[in-house]
Amino acid sequence: MANSEASNVVEARGLLKLYGTQRAVDAIDLDIRRGEIFGLLGPNGAGKTTTILMMLGLTEISGGTVSVLGFDPVRQPLEVKRRVGYLPDAVGFYDHLTARENLRYTARLLDLPRRQTEARIEEALKSVNLADVIDKRVSTYSRGMRQRLGIAEIVMKKAEVAILDEPTSGLDPHATFELLEMIRRLKEAGVAVLLSSHLLDRVQSVCDRVALFNRGRIALIGTVVELANQVLGAGHPILVEASGIDVPAALGSVAGVQKVTQERAATWRVVADRDVRAAVAQRIVTSGGSLLRLDDLQPSLEEVYTAYFEQARNAA
Amino acid sequence: MPPSTTARRVAARREGSPFTGLGPVFMKEFSDHLSSARMMVLMLFVIAFGALPVGLSLQELRNVTESDPFLFLRIFTSAPQRVPFSFTASLTLVIPLLAIGLGFDSVNSEFNRRTLSRVLSQPIYRDALLLGKFLGGLATLTVALVALWLIVLGAGLLLLGIPPRGVEVARGLGFLVVAIAFGGVWLAIAMLFSVVFRSTATSALCALGVWLFFAILWPLVVPVLVLAVTPTNVAMGMGRLDETLAMIQMQSTLERFSPNTLFGEAVIGLLNPETRTLGPIIPSQMRGAIMGAPLPLDQSLLLIWPQVTGLIAAMIVVFAIAYVVFQREEVRA
Numbered sequence: 001m002a003n004s005e006a007s008n009v010v011e012a013r014g015l016l017k018l019y020g021t022q023r024a025v026d027a028i029d030l031d032i033r034r035g036e037i038f039g040l041l042g043p044n045g046a047g048k049t050t051t052i053l054m055m056l057g058l059t060e061i062s063g064g065t066v067s068v069l070g071f072d073p074v075r076q077p078l079e080v081k082r083r084v085g086y087l088p089d090a091v092g093f094y095d096h097l098t099a100r101e102n103l104r105y106t107a108r109l110l111d112l113p114r115r116q117t118e119a120r121i122e123e124a125l126k127s128v129n130l131a132d133v134i135d136k137r138v139s140t141y142s143r144g145m146r147q148r149l150g151i152a153e154i155v156m157k158k159a160e161v162a163i164l165d166e167p168t169s170g171l172d173p174h175a176t177f178e179l180l181e182m183i184r185r186l187k188e189a190g191v192a193v194l195l196s197s198h199l200l201d202r203v204q205s206v207c208d209r210v211a212l213f214n215r216g217r218i219a220l221i222g223t224v225v226e227l228a229n230q231v232l233g234a235g236h237p238i239l240v241e242a243s244g245i246d247v248p249a250a251l252g253s254v255a256g257v258q259k260v261t262q263e264r265a266a267t268w269r270v271v272a273d274r275d276v277r278a279a280v281a282q283r284i285v286t287s288g289g290s291l292l293r294l295d296d297l298q299p300s301l302e303e304v305y306t307a308y309f310e311q312a313r314n315a316a
Numbered sequence: 317m318p319p320s321t322t323a324r325r326v327a328a329r330r331e332g333s334p335f336t337g338l339g340p341v342f343m344k345e346f347s348d349h350l351s352s353a354r355m356m357v358l359m360l361f362v363i364a365f366g367a368l369p370v371g372l373s374l375q376e377l378r379n380v381t382e383s384d385p386f387l388f389l390r391i392f393t394s395a396p397q398r399v400p401f402s403f404t405a406s407l408t409l410v411i412p413l414l415a416i417g418l419g420f421d422s423v424n425s426e427f428n429r430r431t432l433s434r435v436l437s438q439p440i441y442r443d444a445l446l447l448g449k450f451l452g453g454l455a456t457l458t459v460a461l462v463a464l465w466l467i468v469l470g471a472g473l474l475l476l477g478i479p480p481r482g483v484e485v486a487r488g489l490g491f492l493v494v495a496i497a498f499g500g501v502w503l504a505i506a507m508l509f510s511v512v513f514r515s516t517a518t519s520a521l522c523a524l525g526v527w528l529f530f531a532i533l534w535p536l537v538v539p540v541l542v543l544a545v546t547p548t549n550v551a552m553g554m555g556r557l558d559e560t561l562a563m564i565q566m567q568s569t570l571e572r573f574s575p576n577t578l579f580g581e582a583v584i585g586l587l588n589p590e591t592r593t594l595g596p597i598i599p600s601q602m603r604g605a606i607m608g609a610p611l612p613l614d615q616s617l618l619l620i621w622p623q624v625t626g627l628i629a630a631m632i633v634v635f636a637i638a639y640v641v642f643q644r645e646e647v648r649a
Contacts, residue, residue, distance in 0.1 A: 049648055056437055058647050078332035078439040086437035092430030096348075108340035109438040150434070 009034050009161050009192045010055060014064030017050050017216075024050045026216035027064060032161075032194055037187050039203045040196040041305065042213030048196040049089065051213075052163050055194075056086055069160055082110065085154030085191075089165040091146060095139035099130060099149055102138060106153055124156035125149075128182055144175030151182050154191075162186055164195040168202055180206050204301040212305070214312060220304075228299030231308045235271045237297040240280060242266065245289035254279050269297070330441075337440030338448050345452025349418060350459070358417045359460055363467070365410045369403045370468050372396035374475045386610065388480040389487060389587045391472050403468065404491075404583045408576050409531060411495060412502040414460060416523040418453045419506030421516040423642065428516065433647045446642050450507060450635060457499040465492050483613055490586045490617065497627040498579040502527070504634035511642045530574040538570045557598070564596045575630055578623045585620035594619065 010032040017025040025047040032038045040048045053059040055068050057077030065072070071079040093102045100121055107117045125134050128148040133141070141149065147167055154162045164183070168176045176199065183206055186193055197203045203210065204224050212220040212227065220227050235258060240247065247268050248260045256272040256279070263269050270280065277294055284291045349355050373396040377387065384390065395402040423446070426432040436442065465488065473479065480488070505526055509519040542563060543551050550559045571577045581594045589610030593601075611619070 053433075053648060058433065058436055075329065076331045078336060078441070081437055082439040084437070086434065088430065088433040088437070090430055091434055093434075094431060095429070105340065105344055106438060108343075109337045109435070109440055111337075111439075153434075 007033050010066070010068050010194065012051075012055075012064065012066040015051065015054060015061065015066050016063035017047070017054060017059070018062040023216045025054070028216075028218050030211065030218065030221075032192055034192055035187065035190055036208040037183065037193040037195065037206050039207035039210035040194065040213060041198075041200065041203065041210055041301070042196075042219075043309075046213035047216040048213050049165055052086075052165055052194070052196065055163065056081060056084060083160045085157050085159030085162045087147070087150040087154065087162070087164045087167055089169070091150040093138040093141075093146060093149060096137065098135050098137055099125060099141075099152075100134050102149070103153060103156055107156065110157060120156050120158075124152040127155050127185070128152045129178070142175075144171050144179065147171065147175075147179055148182065151179070151186070154186070159191060161192045161194065164193065166197060167195055168197060168199050176202060200301040200305055210301070212308060214309070219308060219312070224301050224304070225299060227301070227304045231304045231311070232299060233271075235273055236275050237269060237271050237299070238277055238280065239263070239293065239295040239297055240268045240270055240284070240291075241293035242268075242284050242289045242291050245284065245287045247284070247289070250283055250287045250289070251280055254283050266292070332439075332441070334441045334443035335447070336444060337438065338444040338451075341440070341445055341448025342452050342455070345422075345449050346455050349452060349456040354417060355456065355460075358414050359463075362410050362414055362460060362464060365406045366403060366464055366468065369396060369399055369401060369406055370471060372398055373402070374471060378475060385481070386484060386487075386589055387476065387478070388469075388472055388484040389589070391468060391476075392488070392491065393583075393587045404580075404587065407495060408579060411457075411461075411499045411579075412527045412531075412576075415453070415457060415499045415502035416506040416520070416527060418456055419450075419503045420510055420520040420523050422449045422453065422507050423510045424514050424516050424519055425510075427514060427647075436647055442642055443639070446507075446511075446639055450503065453503045453507070454496070454500055457503060458496050461492060461495050461499065486613055487586050487589070487616070490613075491583060494579065494582045494586065494620075494624055494627070497624065497631060498575060500631040501575045501627055501634065504631050504638065508634055508638040508641070511638045511645065530576050534574045534576075535571070538567055541570060542567045561596060561598070568595055572623075572626065575627060578626045578630075582620040582623040582627070585616050585623070589613075589616060591616070591619065594623070 008031045010030065012028060012030040014027045014029065015025055016023070016027050028047075028051065030051070040051070042048055050059065054061050055066055055073055057073035057080055061074055067073075068080045069083050071083075073080045093099075094105070097105070103121045103124065104117060107121065112120065122131065122134065125131050128151050130145060130148055130152060133145070138146065138149070150167075151162075162183075167183070168179055171179060180202060183193055183195065195203070195207070207224070209221070209223055210227065211218045220230055222230075240251070243266050248262075251257055251260050251268070251270060254272075254276055256274050256276045257270055258273060259271040261269050270276070275296070277296065281291055281294055370391060373391055373394045376396055377390055377394065380387070380390075392403050395405065423432075426435065435445065469480070469488070502523075506519070506523040509522045510516070513519040513522065545566075546563045547555065547559070549555050550563055553560070555563075572581075585591050585594060590608050592605065592611060
């Protein structure tokens, strides 16, 4: 077993999962640092959930190594599972039991000291705003409340790593917002969070780093900005809405501008090698045009995602 | 990576006891079963099926004037005139049903409720989950059967007005143990199907199918099978003694593949103390025997020992198969 550096909570090297001859996870390398929120992105069947299950020792590893908090999930799954909280995709609880009873069962499985159990359950449910329904049966819970109960389980467990599989899928915007708040709070408490998701803009708002999965491989890994630079090319995109002048002609000669493309009527997308907003504004005004809007376009994860898979499709 | 890596990893010893978490799983299953509506229905079913023959045979036994040293055991075994089956015969039907009712959805319902991966992500092995579920079901079964047994005993005390003798109680307890082992076999069968099939309906159907097969079809199929391989003159009863014996022995061997047969034979040996053998008797073996004289308890136990071990072995084998299948199963949807 590879000795983990103190800063990495998960280290995977050449991690491989075969289903028959199909490579569900194809020799990936992955490091997750202590205290960061790491996003796993990619289409369905790209190997995200399989990777997660291998980290937890819930499915066999076909090759390579993975260590979680310095433990080998193959040989020491109990040690790993004692320290890692897992919220599966569409988590289920025992409907005929209350939230308290469900967590009590988990606490027994964790072998928590009985004297602490009740206090920890109440504290955990309070932290996810479920304290007032603590003694209601889970069958009365909404989807969002079940997900929060799943987070409460991780809080009660005092996990060092939280692995969340599609935590926001199927939630309404408000519930999604609440859940992401709770994920941020986990991070503040020093928990490393690994989450997989399809909701790209949401992921972007919480993740420190992301990995883009494609057909069992990690296609890209890094911060959202790093990914954007790799996929969309370096540069500062801005959005210009102006009227009264020939905008491409006027902006083409501004120092640093590389490309001007029309987005829609009277709106152009300008890509430059630096922040050219001041120069662009000045040029439009001095050319006699009227500037209606000037936006700094943050690279969005969705754009990166779409562009990457378009490129991948074209390359294939 | 070469496949040898896989082999090495599988062979690598995992750390920690496989029984970590067994207690909580067991307690949860046990309390879930006892408080479930399903258990209520099953218990009503069992009591209804048990009460009818017991009630009727008690009425008849009250009129028995000759002295019978094992009067109490007759409550279990005598078939009253108005219903064609005894208490034990009805248990042969009802215990499997009870066990199937407790076990048919034990694993796949966790899967369908999506609780399986969450529970397995806690620090327990799958071993503990499956064994805890099995023991929880077995404990529930035990509670149900002990309750039933006490009801029968109590009814006997009230209506017959005489207390059972020690040896009768001992034989009755032996019967209880055999009944629990018998239920364990069917619980293991039901759990096997609950591991194999993701759909609870399919698993219930398969378990009930096996039950019907052994309850109805197998007793009909065995004679046909035996006749098919026996020479005609032997089948007609005109063969030599050893040939006829071989035929009968083959028949009972085949019949004993059914847990119902094993249970029936063990019950006869325990509750009818006069039973001297569970196979054919030839006149030379009866020389010196007093007809109808009861065997001492230890001799009866010796007689049914193979049946009891057979039941327990069947329970363990079926559970082991379920265990192997469960270990290989993927937890993801």
